[in-house]
Amino acid sequence: MTLTFVDWIVMLVYFAFVMGIGLLLKRRVNTSADFFLAGRAIPAWVCGLAFLSANLGAQEVIGMAASGAKYGIATSHFYWIGAIPAMVFVGLFMMPFYYGSRARSVPEYLRLRFDEKTRGLNAISFATMTVLSSGISMYAMARLIQTLHIFDAPFERLSLSPEWIFHVSIILSAVVVLGYILLGGLSSAIYNEVLQFFLIVAGFLPLVWLGLKNVGGWHGLSQQLPGGYTHSWSGMGSAFTNRLGVEWFGLVMGLGFVLSFGYWCTDFLVVQRAMAADSMTAARRTPLIAAIPKMFFPFLVVFPGLIAIALPTQVTPSTAMRTASLRPATVVGEGLIPPKIEARTGLPILDNNGKPVLDYDLAVPNMLLHYFPTGVLGLGLTALLASFMSGMAGNVTAFNTVWTYDIYQSYIKPNAKDAHYLAMGRWATFVGIALSVAAAYAAAHFNNIMDMLQLVFAFVNAPVFATFLLGMFWKRASGHGAFGGLLAGTGSAALHHGLTLPTGATPGIKGAWLGSVLHLYPSEMAQNFWTAIWAWSICFVVTIAISLLTHPREEKELVGLVYSLTERPRDEHLPWHQRPIALGVAVLVLTVTLNLLFW
Amino acid sequence: MRLDVRLPIGALFTVLGVVLATFGVTSDKAIYARSLGININLAWGLVMLGFGLIMLILSRCALADGDPRTPTRDRWLEEKAKTLHLGKGM
Numbered sequence: 001m002t003l004t005f006v007d008w009i010v011m012l013v014y015f016a017f018v019m020g021i022g023l024l025l026k027r028r029v030n031t032s033a034d035f036f037l038a039g040r041a042i043p044a045w046v047c048g049l050a051f052l053s054a055n056l057g058a059q060e061v062i063g064m065a066a067s068g069a070k071y072g073i074a075t076s077h078f079y080w081i082g083a084i085p086a087m088v089f090v091g092l093f094m095m096p097f098y099y100g101s102r103a104r105s106v107p108e109y110l111r112l113r114f115d116e117k118t119r120g121l122n123a124i125s126f127a128t129m130t131v132l133s134s135g136i137s138m139y140a141m142a143r144l145i146q147t148l149h150i151f152d153a154p155f156e157r158l159s160l161s162p163e164w165i166f167h168v169s170i171i172l173s174a175v176v177v178l179g180y181i182l183l184g185g186l187s188s189a190i191y192n193e194v195l196q197f198f199l200i201v202a203g204f205l206p207l208v209w210l211g212l213k214n215v216g217g218w219h220g221l222s223q224q225l226p227g228g229y230t231h232s233w234s235g236m237g238s239a240f241t242n243r244l245g246v247e248w249f250g251l252v253m254g255l256g257f258v259l260s261f262g263y264w265c266t267d268f269l270v271v272q273r274a275m276a277a278d279s280m281t282a283a284r285r286t287p288l289i290a291a292i293p294k295m296f297f298p299f300l301v302v303f304p305g306l307i308a309i310a311l312p313t314q315v316t317p318s319t320a321m322r323t324a325s326l327r328p329a330t331v332v333g334e335g336l337i338p339p340k341i342e343a344r345t346g347l348p349i350l351d352n353n354g355k356p357v358l359d360y361d362l363a364v365p366n367m368l369l370h371y372f373p374t375g376v377l378g379l380g381l382t383a384l385l386a387s388f389m390s391g392m393a394g395n396v397t398a399f400n401t402v403w404t405y406d407i408y409q410s411y412i413k414p415n416a417k418d419a420h421y422l423a424m425g426r427w428a429t430f431v432g433i434a435l436s437v438a439a440a441y442a443a444a445h446f447n448n449i450m451d452m453l454q455l456v457f458a459f460v461n462a463p464v465f466a467t468f469l470l471g472m473f474w475k476r477a478s479g480h481g482a483f484g485g486l487l488a489g490t491g492s493a494a495l496h497h498g499l500t501l502p503t504g505a506t507p508g509i510k511g512a513w514l515g516s517v518l519h520l521y522p523s524e525m526a527q528n529f530w531t532a533i534w535a536w537s538i539c540f541v542v543t544i545a546i547s548l549l550t551h552p553r554e555e556k557e558l559v560g561l562v563y564s565l566t567e568r569p570r571d572e573h574l575p576w577h578q579r580p581i582a583l584g585v586a587v588l589v590l591t592v593t594l595n596l597l598f599w
Numbered sequence: 600m601r602l603d604v605r606l607p608i609g610a611l612f613t614v615l616g617v618v619l620a621t622f623g624v625t626s627d628k629a630i631y632a633r634s635l636g637i638n639i640n641l642a643w644g645l646v647m648l649g650f651g652l653i654m655l656i657l658s659r660c661a662l663a664d665g666d667p668r669t670p671t672r673d674r675w676l677e678e679k680a681k682t683l684h685l686g687k688g689m
Contacts, residue, residue: 017611373631
C-alpha cells in the first residue's frame with residue numbers, strides 16, 4: 001500500500017486536533033472530580049455520543065465487519081438485541097440510582113448498596129480487565145499497521161529496520177492516549193470520543209456508499225449473497241438453520257438479556273460517560289441518545305463485511321502481504337476476504353475439511369484499499385486508528401477512576417487531600433497505559449494466555465447483572481448474598497464451560513477442560529450464550545437464598561439506592577419530547593421496525 | 600465557560616474538507632478508477648466542509664446567545680432542588 005502526502009496530512013491534522021483538545025481542557029482540570037468525572041458538567045448529547053464511542057473500539061469496527069462477512073446481517077443482533085434494550089433500560093431505570101446516589105463509580109455504588117467486599121471484587125476484576133482490553137486494542141492496532149504496511153515507506157526512508165514498526169506503533173499509540181488523558185482527564189477523553197465518532201462515520205460512510213453502488217444497492221447485494229446472509233430472524237427457530245449456530249431462545253436470553261444488560265448496564269467504562277452528565281435528566285438521556293446512532297451502526301460496520309464477501313473473488317488479495325508470493329495460486333479467499341496465513345510458514349491455514357480458513361478481520365482494511373483512492377484512504381485509515389484509540393482511552397479513563405477511588409482511596413490511603421487523589425489519577429493513567437503496553441506484548445507472545453484471561457473475565461462478568469438487578473429492585477438483597485451470588489455465578493460459568501464443547505472443537509481452551517463433555521453445542525456462540533445464562537441464573541438464585549438467610553440493611557440506609565425506597569425522578573416539568581420515557585419508547589419502536597425490515 | 604465540543608469538530612471537518620476537496624480538484628483523474636470513476640475526494644471533501652461549517656456556525660450561535668445550554672456546576676443542585684419542590688410548584 002502506498003500512502004501519499006495527502007494521506008499523511010489528513011492523519012497529522014487529526015492527531016493535532018486530538019492533542020489540541022487535551023491542551024485546551026488542561027486549564028479546566030483543577031480537582032479530582034474534574035479529572036475523573038469531567039466535573040459532572042457535560043451536556044447530554046455529548047455524553048451520549050461518548051457513551052457510544054467508548055465502546056466503538058477496534059473490536060467493534062473490525063470485528064463487526066468480520067462477523068458481517070461470516071454470519072451476514074444477523075450480526076446486527078449484536079446491536080438490535082444485544083445493545084438497544086439494555087441501553088433503554090439503563091437510561092430509564094438504573095441511571096436514577098447511579099447518578100442520584102452520587103456514587104463516583106460503579107464499584108462505589110456496590111459499596112453504598114451492599115458492602116466493601118462486593119465492591120472490592122468488582123473493582124479489582126474491572127480494573128484488571130480494562131488494562132487487558134486496552135492492551136489487546138493496542139496489540140491489534142500495531143498488527144494492523146504492520147499488515148497494511150502503513151509505516152513501511154517512512155521507515156525505509158529513515159532507513160530503520162521494519163522490525164521496529166510493531167514497537168513504534170505501540171509506543172506512538174500509548175503516547176497519544178497518555179498525552180490527551182493526562183492533560184484533560186475524562187473531559188478530554190469524552191470530547192475526543194465525540195470527535196472520533198464523527199470521524200468514524202466520515203470515514204466509513206463513503207465506503208458503504210461506494211460499495212453499495214458497486215454491487216447494485218441492497219437489492220443487488222442480497223442477490224449476490226446466499227439466502228442466510230440477508231435475514232436476521234428467519235431461520236432462528238433452530239441452531240442448525242441459521243449462520244450464527246444458535247437458536248432464538250439462547251440468542252434473546254444469552255445475548256439480549258444476560259450479556260447485553262451485563263455490559264451496558266453495569267460496565268463502568270460506559271456508565272462513567274453518563275455519570276459525567278450535567279443533570280439527572282441528561283444522565284438518563286445519555287444512553288437513550290446513544291441508542292439512536294447505535295441502531296443504525298450495522299449499516300456502517302456490518303455492511304462493509306457483507307459487501308466484501310459479495311464481491312467477485314480476488315485471486316491476489318489487495319493487502320500487499322509479504323507472504324503473497326509464497327501463497328499457492330490454488331488457495332483463494334472469498335470475495336475480498338483472503339485466507340488466513342500461518343505467520344511462521346507463510347502458508348494458508350486449512351480447516352478439518354481441507355478448506356482454507358478465512359481471515360475475516362481483513363474485511364474492512366481490504367474494503368478500504370479496494371475502494372478508496374489516496375486522500376480519502378488517509379481519512380479511512382485515520383478513522384480506523386481513531387477507533388482503536390477511543391477504545392484504549394475509554395479503558396484507561398475507567399481504570400484510573402476505579403483505581404484511585406475504589407482501590408487506592410478505599411484500601412491504601414483514605415482521607416488524603418483532593419490534590420493528592422488528582423495526582424494519583426495522573427499516575428494511575430501512566431501506570432494503566434504502561435500495563436496496557438505490557439499486555440499488548442503478552443498478547444503478541446503468548447496468545448493462549450490472553451485467550452485464557454479473557455475467558456476468566458467472561459466468567460466473572462456473566463453473573464454481574466443479576467447482582468445489580470437484585471440490588472436495585474429488591475431491598476432485601478444483602479451484601480453477603482451479593483458476594484456469594486457473584487462467586488457462585490462465576491464458579492458455575494467456569495463449570496459449565498468446563499463440561500461443554502462446541503461442535504468440531506477439541507477439549508481445552510474451547511471448553512470441556514474438566515475432562516467430560518456433558519453437552520455438545522452447535523457453535524461456540526451458543527456455548528458462550530448458554531454459559532452466560534447459567535451463570536446469571538445461579539447468581540440470581542444464590543443471591544436470593546443467602547439474602548434470605550442473612551440480615552438485610554436498614555431501610556433508611558438504602559434510600560436513593562433501591563427502587564422502592566427512592567423517589568422517582570420527576571420529568572413532568574419537561575416538554576414531552578425531552579422526557580426520557582418518550583425517547584425510550586421511540587428508540588424501541590425504531591428498533592422493532594428495523595428488525596421487521598430485515599426479518 | 601466550558602469548551603463547546605462543536606467548535607473542534609467544526610474546525611477539524613472544515614480543515615479536512617478543504618484538504619480533501621483541494622486534493623480532489625488537483626489530483627490525476629486516473630486514481631478514481633477504484634472509486635467507480637467518482638472523484639470521491641472532491642465529493643466527500645465538500646460534504647465534510649459543509650458539515651464542518653454548520654458545526655462552526657452552531658457553536659458561534661450558541662456563543663452569541665450567551666448559551667443558555669452551557670452547563671454550570673450547580674445544575675445538578677438546581678435540578679435536585681426543582682424535583683424536591685415540584686410537589687408545591689405544580
